[in-house]
Amino acid sequence: MRPYLAVMRTRCRLLLQYRAAAAAGLATQVAWGFLRLMILEAFYRAGGPAPMTLSQVSAYVWLGQAFLAMFPWNVDADVRDQVRTGSVAYELARPIDLYSLWFARALAMRTAPTLLRCVPLLAAALLLFGMPGPASATSFAWFSASMLLALLLACALTVILTASALWTISGDGASRLLAAVALSLSGNIAPLALLPDWLGRAVVLLPFSGIVDLPFRLYSGNIAPEGAWLVLLHQSVWTVVLVALGRSMVNRGMRRLTVMGG
Amino acid sequence: MAQIEVRGLRKSFRAPLRSAGPFGALKDLLHRRTRTVEALKGITFEIDAGQIVGCIGPNGAGKSTAIKIIAGIMNPDGGEATVLGRTPWADRIAHVRHIGVVFGQRTQLWWDLPVIDSFALLREIYDVPRREYEQTLADVVERFKLAEVLDSPVRQLSLGLRMRCDLAAALLHRPSILFLDEPTIGLDAVSKLALREAIRDWSAERGLTVLLTTHDMDDIEDLCRRVLLIADGSLLLDGAIDDLRRMSSARRTLMIDLAAGVANVELEGAELVRREGDRLWLEYDPEQVATHELIARAAAAFPIRDLTVADRPIEEVVAQVYRDAP
Numbered sequence: 001m002r003p004y005l006a007v008m009r010t011r012c013r014l015l016l017q018y019r020a021a022a023a024a025g026l027a028t029q030v031a032w033g034f035l036r037l038m039i040l041e042a043f044y045r046a047g048g049p050a051p052m053t054l055s056q057v058s059a060y061v062w063l064g065q066a067f068l069a070m071f072p073w074n075v076d077a078d079v080r081d082q083v084r085t086g087s088v089a090y091e092l093a094r095p096i097d098l099y100s101l102w103f104a105r106a107l108a109m110r111t112a113p114t115l116l117r118c119v120p121l122l123a124a125a126l127l128l129f130g131m132p133g134p135a136s137a138t139s140f141a142w143f144s145a146s147m148l149l150a151l152l153l154a155c156a157l158t159v160i161l162t163a164s165a166l167w168t169i170s171g172d173g174a175s176r177l178l179a180a181v182a183l184s185l186s187g188n189i190a191p192l193a194l195l196p197d198w199l200g201r202a203v204v205l206l207p208f209s210g211i212v213d214l215p216f217r218l219y220s221g222n223i224a225p226e227g228a229w230l231v232l233l234h235q236s237v238w239t240v241v242l243v244a245l246g247r248s249m250v251n252r253g254m255r256r257l258t259v260m261g262g
Numbered sequence: 263m264a265q266i267e268v269r270g271l272r273k274s275f276r277a278p279l280r281s282a283g284p285f286g287a288l289k290d291l292l293h294r295r296t297r298t299v300e301a302l303k304g305i306t307f308e309i310d311a312g313q314i315v316g317c318i319g320p321n322g323a324g325k326s327t328a329i330k331i332i333a334g335i336m337n338p339d340g341g342e343a344t345v346l347g348r349t350p351w352a353d354r355i356a357h358v359r360h361i362g363v364v365f366g367q368r369t370q371l372w373w374d375l376p377v378i379d380s381f382a383l384l385r386e387i388y389d390v391p392r393r394e395y396e397q398t399l400a401d402v403v404e405r406f407k408l409a410e411v412l413d414s415p416v417r418q419l420s421l422g423l424r425m426r427c428d429l430a431a432a433l434l435h436r437p438s439i440l441f442l443d444e445p446t447i448g449l450d451a452v453s454k455l456a457l458r459e460a461i462r463d464w465s466a467e468r469g470l471t472v473l474l475t476t477h478d479m480d481d482i483e484d485l486c487r488r489v490l491l492i493a494d495g496s497l498l499l500d501g502a503i504d505d506l507r508r509m510s511s512a513r514r515t516l517m518i519d520l521a522a523g524v525a526n527v528e529l530e531g532a533e534l535v536r537r538e539g540d541r542l543w544l545e546y547d548p549e550q551v552a553t554h555e556l557i558a559r560a561a562a563a564f565p566i567r568d569l570t571v572a573d574r575p576i577e578e579v580v581a582q583v584y585r586d587a588p
Binding site for chain 1: 330333334335336337351354355356358359361363365368370372374375379382383386387388389
């Protein structure tokens with residue numbers, strides 16, 4: 001465990017240096033937040049009964065903007081370069097498990113930039129932009145637990161994206177494709193509850209909802225605390241499945257590499 | 263007992279063939295053609311503790327493949343290898359704990375971190391006890407003269423310094439065997455000397471076994487008592503550097519600086535192999551014509567300002583062995 005924690009700590013320290021990028025990202029994410037809110041508000045004005053209140057939607061959108069960097073939309077650039085140059089094989093010269101190493105790197109990559117962005121953005125949203133607080137202390141507790149699982153889920157997906165580079169060399173294709181699909185299916189474009197009923201029910205079962213939609217609905221009480229265990233179960237099951245999938249991808253990809261040569 | 267035992271190691275690669283022409287890519291998509299390259303055709307050798315062994319051979323001869331397999335980062339197709347009693351590819355993590363690797367073209371240090379932080383991270387990765395680490399660190403810093411660079415990020419270091427840091431990094435967990443793949447590539451003369459000195463001293467003091475590949479014959483002459491010559495996937499020679507010299511003819515080179523422009527430079531018993539302005543290189547066989555005899559003839563034939571006699575440079579010997587290889 002220790003080597004992986006050390007790698008994660010080191011990566012975090014490096015990533016926390018990118019403050020200008022965080023500031024720029026912050027500004028973009030605030031602008032996007034307003035844009036998304038305005039569009040959704042226009043929908044709500046158009047009337048009809050909605051499965052979510054407008055104030056729940058506001059919490060949902062601002063949380064989405066605050067935790068955007070946690071979303072598994074890109075590959076680990078360093079690992080991608082290692083794969084491209086073939087030097088990834090040299091990682092095998094160290095006494096560590098490659099999947100765990102990449103997972104540790106993903107954890108750093110998903111937490112450090114998110115921490116830089118989410119604190120100021122949430123503060124601004126709560127104090128200035130009229131974002132409502134959590135529905136209750138219990139809701140908030142479940143939301144926090146669920147966000148931790150969301151982080152693991154996001155990392156498991158990140159490693160899968162990264163590992164796909166072992167076949168496609170660049171990993172760009174897979175990551176662009178998955179990012180587009182995952183963004184819409186996670187609720188990052190619009191809350192899944194606003195999708196047509198049959199579609200929404202199917203999409204919620206996919207792993208992507210566990211990163212965005214489900215935890216955010218716990219926050220606003222749109223999913224009551226009584227139903228929280230189902231959310232956590234969904235996230236845990238998918239995390240286990242995706243970790244197993246990623247591990248087998250890394251193993252198969254590296255075997256290909258060690259058998260075929262760098 | 264031998265630390266490294268390699269028996270009949272084989273490895274082949276399948277490389278895709280690409281068709282030329284505008285529709286080549288399409289054709290390849292429909293019908294993949296591959297060609298099989300035999301990188302290692304069964305090589306066998308043993309290395310004892312404390313030896314420094316150099317592995318040479320032309321590009322693509324299979325020496326890097328061999329070192330990668332023995333280092334545990336590639337699987338062979340057949341044959342056996344035992345390193346410190348373990349099979350590298352079967353028992354990778356336990357195996358790599360006891361070896362160090364430096365691959366000249368790349369660094370295992372973290373580009374953006376100060377050197378000392380990379381070292382600290384490696385301590386965690388290899389799980390080295392703190393006291394042992396601090397002692398080894400003090401040793402490498404003193405030996406490789408790294409005190410001033412420890413706090414600089416790796417990307418700011420010159421290649422020579424970076425290689426010294428890389429070498430130090432590979433020794434922090436006190437490996438028994440060190441694998442070096444072209445360690446001096448791209449280094450200037452001073453850096454090369456410093457690196458070689460570091461390798462030689464460390465090995466002598468601690469009984470470290472070193473297996474290195476190189477294209478630089480000075481590396482071999484300076485460091486290695488023993489040479490493995492791999493060409494076309496086979497082990498052509500396992501012996502001392504003089505055995506390598508003996509593999510090619512014993513011809514020598516006579517270099518002459520002429521005093522003034524001389525047009526005709528024919529000399530009986532020697533062959534003119536090169537001429538640059540007033541400088542000549544003549545090759546001769548000392549068994550056919552004695553050196554002093556040849557010099558006397560040359561002095562009689564043209565005005566000489568200076569001359570030197572040399573064994574053929576080892577590079578040329580090797581080049582000839584490569585050319586003569588089956």
